[in-house]
Amino acid sequence: MKKFEGLGISTGIVKGLTELNIVTPTDIQKKVIPILLAGKTDIVAQAQTGTGKTAAYGLPLLKQIDPKLESVQGLILCPTRELAKQVAKQLFKFIKYSDKIFIEAVYGGEKIDRQISALQRPTHIIVATPGRLIDLVNKKAVDLRKVKTVVLDEADEMLSMGFKKELDEILSFVHSIDNKWLFSATIPHGIQQIISKHMSKDAVKIEVKKADVVNKNISHQYLVCDESEKLEALLLFLKSQHKNRGVVFCKTKAATQKLAKQLIAKNIAADAIHGDLLQKERDKVMRAFKNETLRILVATDVSARGIDVSGLTFVAHYQLPENDEYYTHRSGRTARAGKEGVSISFVNNAEAKTLKNYERNLGISFTKIKKTR
Known part of the structure; x- marks a missing residue:
């Protein structure tokens, strides 16, 4: 049985995972983590909620962050504030025994001023809902120029909530991107459009077989x-x-x-x-x-x-x-x-x-x- 060390995850993070009772990688984690750790890549992964996809993209993303650089290096987009809060909380628990990486969740329905002042502290990863992120960019409260990796989590949900325009806009802002990682339970036509417009032609596709979905x-x-x-x-x-x-x-x-x-x-x-x-x-x-x-x-x-x-x-x-x-x-x-x-x-x-x-x-x-x- 392949454990997380075998996938290339550091001992400090494995210790944090073990404390959360995450010991054996799930199917999607086994497939995705080695690819994302291997180097710059775009990936389209079909995975349901509850399959462990936060760790599948979260662990490689944490490994890429340089804690010494006080700039936003990773961006995770989520459909709802609940998911954004939950993802940020989970990543924070993963790094309990490793280098200090600062993660901030920003979403609508919360006073924007409070989020603006939180973002003035060093922040390495932003977990955001699309609408609120655009508001913050327009207010010059967040600088995405150093972002190397963008993750679209539950992409089909963001689409069905009417965020297509915002996703296009955000993916067009971020120029120096090395990695675009898209996770979606289903791949409807709108997601197909985002893939062909914003992702590399040789993006890796990981499809969980219909029966496993x-x-x-x-x-x-x-x-x-x-x-x-x-x-x-x-x-x-x-x-x-x-x-x-x-x-x-x-x-x-x-x-x-x-x-x-x-x-x-x-x-x-x-x-x-x-x-x-x-x-x-x-x-x-x-x-x-x-x-x-x-x-x-x-x-x-x-x-x-x-x-x-x-x-x-x-x-x-x-x-x-x-x-x-x-x-x-x-x-x-x-x-x-x-x-x-x-x-x-x-x-x-x-x-x-x-x-x-x-x-x-x-x-x-x-x-x-x-x-x-």
Whole structure:
């Protein structure tokens, strides 16, 4: 079994990883780390959330940084503030026993002045959401001229959130780039455009086979019921899960609000996150969910982006998503870091046909669950 030392990671960093219980490299780490450590390169890697991609690009990036140079040398772009904060926090933990590398996360929904003053300290790596980074560049608060490596994390998510223009703009600012590393769960047309416009013709492509894209530790289930029986079916499922925690997905803001109220009325510790929440309110809900005051989070697809809460046992699709890529993103919230999880869909007869498409397109198989009374 190849360990991190065998991939070329220094002992100080390996010590930090071991403390985090990261001992055996995941598939994507084994494939990507040696390539990124070998020299200047552009890479397009297809990897799901929860496969260990932060370490896959983070460890080689940390190795490239020269702590003696007080300039920004690495830039990581993420779709949401949650993901940006989480990536910065993880990199910081990796370097507990190695040279001091300064990492700063900047994102919208936070006072920009505070971020500007934080960036006046020496900073080696910036983890940013695209919109906020452009604001900071326009205010001349950040100097990207010495950046050698740009990482696009969850590139397809950034695209579906409407950041294509910003990504093009950022990739055009950074001239002296040696490395562009793109990580994406799916490679839709828009990502293809970014690859052909901004990345080298001989960019290395690492494709996780379709069958590996969806986490093997997730058991996909479905239950057929009419709209009028859905709430009761969900309540019975939640009851069968005892104290287990999870995310329930709806398609619209209105549906998440309504369902959260219905669950609260049944004495279930639940709350909703959706696009209309102020950042402060969203943070409050997420804090409560992370520290386990809340058992159930009811979310829309967009609002759940970048959420990484460990120990979630299930994901429930109260309403099916718009497309199969979203199904993958939703399901990936459970069964993280080698644990097992359940992804259950509540569907009517017509929607059960959509699950057949998921099986075909995603290489997964669904088990039908019988209704219990």
